[in-house]
Amino acid sequence: xxxxxxxTILIILMLGIFTVADYGLRRQHEDNISxxxxxxxxxxxxxxxxxxDLALDLLDEPQVAKLKxxxxxxxxxxxxxxxxxxxxxxxxxxDLLPNKLEFFLEGSLAAAENYKSxxxxxxxxxxxxxxxxxxxxxxxxFAVNEINxxxxxxxxAGILLLIVLVSLFLRxxxxxxxxxxxxxYCRSGGRxxxxxRYLLTSLIVSFLPVISFGIILHLGDxxxxxxxxxxxxxxxxxxxxxxxxxxxxxxxxxRQ
Amino acid sequence: xxxxxKLKITSGKDIILSTDHFTVKSGDxxxxxxxxxxxxxxxxxxxxxxxxxxxxxxxxxIEKGEVFTWDVRQKRKLYRKRKKDVILIxxxxxxxxxxxxxxxxxxxxxRINPRMKHKIIxxxxxxxxGDKQFxxxxxxxxxxxxxxxxxxxxxxxxEVLLIDDFDLRFPQNLQDKIFDVLKLMLNNGTVIIAAGxxxxxxxxxxxxxxxxxxxxx
Numbered sequence: 001x002x003x004x005x006x007x008t009i010l011i012i013l014m015l016g017i018f019t020v021a022d023y024g025l026r027r028q029h030e031d032n033i034s035x036x037x038x039x040x041x042x043x044x045x046x047x048x049x050x051x052x053d054l055a056l057d058l059l060d061e062p063q064v065a066k067l068k069x070x071x072x073x074x075x076x077x078x079x080x081x082x083x084x085x086x087x088x089x090x091x092x093x094x095d096l097l098p099n100k101l102e103f104f105l106e107g108s109l110a111a112a113e114n115y116k117s118x119x120x121x122x123x124x125x126x127x128x129x130x131x132x133x134x135x136x137x138x139x140x141x142f143a144v145n146e147i148n149x150x151x152x153x154x155x156x157a158g159i160l161l162l163i164v165l166v167s168l169f170l171r172x173x174x175x176x177x178x179x180x181x182x183x184x185y186c187r188s189g190g191r192x193x194x195x196x197r198y199l200l201t202s203l204i205v206s207f208l209p210v211i212s213f214g215i216i217l218h219l220g221d222x223x224x225x226x227x228x229x230x231x232x233x234x235x236x237x238x239x240x241x242x243x244x245x246x247x248x249x250x251x252x253x254x255r256q
Numbered sequence: 257x258x259x260x261x262k263l264k265i266t267s268g269k270d271i272i273l274s275t276d277h278f279t280v281k282s283g284d285x286x287x288x289x290x291x292x293x294x295x296x297x298x299x300x301x302x303x304x305x306x307x308x309x310x311x312x313x314x315x316x317x318i319e320k321g322e323v324f325t326w327d328v329r330q331k332r333k334l335y336r337k338r339k340k341d342v343i344l345i346x347x348x349x350x351x352x353x354x355x356x357x358x359x360x361x362x363x364x365x366x367r368i369n370p371r372m373k374h375k376i377i378x379x380x381x382x383x384x385x386g387d388k389q390f391x392x393x394x395x396x397x398x399x400x401x402x403x404x405x406x407x408x409x410x411x412x413x414x415e416v417l418l419i420d421d422f423d424l425r426f427p428q429n430l431q432d433k434i435f436d437v438l439k440l441m442l443n444n445g446t447v448i449i450a451a452g453x454x455x456x457x458x459x460x461x462x463x464x465x466x467x468x469x470x471x472x473x
Contacts, residue, residue, distance in 0.1 A: 191366065
């Protein structure tokens with residue numbers, strides 16, 4: 001009983017540390033996503049029809065969040081309004097002003113490969129299109145996101161490994177403490193199969209909840225949407241993993 | 257039937273004891289008598305260890321006429337593998353001190369039905385342990401602990417029962433009842449091998465140890 005109590009306390013502590021670290025990483029991830037979504041990508045061209053076709057293509061791409069097409073006339077009117085310029089034909093030759101297509105990236109899908117495929121779509125359409133973007137900053141944010149993802153995976157794996165090792169260590173200690181019981185049991189005519197069943201039970205009880213928890217965590221990570229708020233989904237996943245896997249381990253193992 | 261091969265008990269390079277192969281029929285008993293410390297306990301332990309092998313492996317060993325060498329340093333593995341129903345009653349007693357006498361008797365049993373429970377109570381009362389059945393086993397005397405082990409063996413009815421220090425361990429005033437219990441086990445086909453210092457007329461066959469050899473008297 002004592003070992004089970006220690007095991008439970010240690011595992012709760014490790015899960016607590018993991019939750020705090022995970023929260024920090026998720027918050028940073030969300031900040032990065034916000035910054036990516038704020039950075040516009042501008043395509044300039046004198047051919048409005050080309051930009052219109054390109055806009056239709058880009059709308060089909062999931063990594064494009066919002067899109068805005070402005071003709072040079074609209075841009076000129078906007079500049080006159082914004083900077084209170086006198087509305088005269090001599091200010092700017094309208095033909096010199098390009099048309100503008102501006103779009104923003106979908107933060108959650110933003111990654112270096114996705115951004116590269118977008119650039120490819122644009123250059124394939126017409127190589128003379130001028131792309132203006134905060135390329136360096138975007139690449140930096142993509143890299144940071146990638147690193148965060150790797151750190152989170154390593155953290156999850158590390159914590160799971162620690163939980164497995166702690167469970168195993170405490171279980172082995174408990175088995176060694178019970179060694180005298182099993183010696184007496186065998187000497188008194190007991191069946192060796194019961195001892196083997198006890199050892200198998202120990203293995204299942206040590207590994208099954210952790211493996212199941214790891215699988216559920218991975219699936220939740222993959223299929224459920226995340227925010228950096230400690231939302232109900234995260235807690236439901238952890239509680240569900242514990243509530244499902246522990247009775248499952250008990251049902252499978254020897255209940256005598 | 258119990259087939260024991262040629263045994264050699266060693267401690268490193270020193271030979272402690274050796275014996276030729278012998279056979280004990282089902283329901284038969286052998287008494288190993290030796291006044292000086294000559295390796296009686298080790299012999300019983302070696303037999304116990306040998307009987308822990310699978311039956312096919314044992315028979316193969318015997319058919320080839322090989323010598324079963326048992327180094328006393330192997331003692332640690334003694335209680336791990338056991339395929340034949342063998343019980344060894346020796347020191348220290350195989351009882352969990354914190355558990356009650358009743359629980360200790362139930363320990364190796366797979367299923368306990370009411371008939372078995374009544375039997376256990378009857379045997380405990382036969383040996384004047386009826387009022388101690390719910391006491392912790394650690395509070396019993398050594399002879400009472402050995403009696404509890406014997407009662408447990410009677411419930412299990414193993415194929416082989418090995419008893420060490422037979423003349424010293426059991427209460428003298430209950431000798432007749434102990435012999436009755438042993439007769440019951442022999443009638444069920446159990447092979448009993450006991451070891452002790454003094455002679456015992458209960459056992460039809462008797463052996464002794466001389467010059468590190470087991471010889472039949």
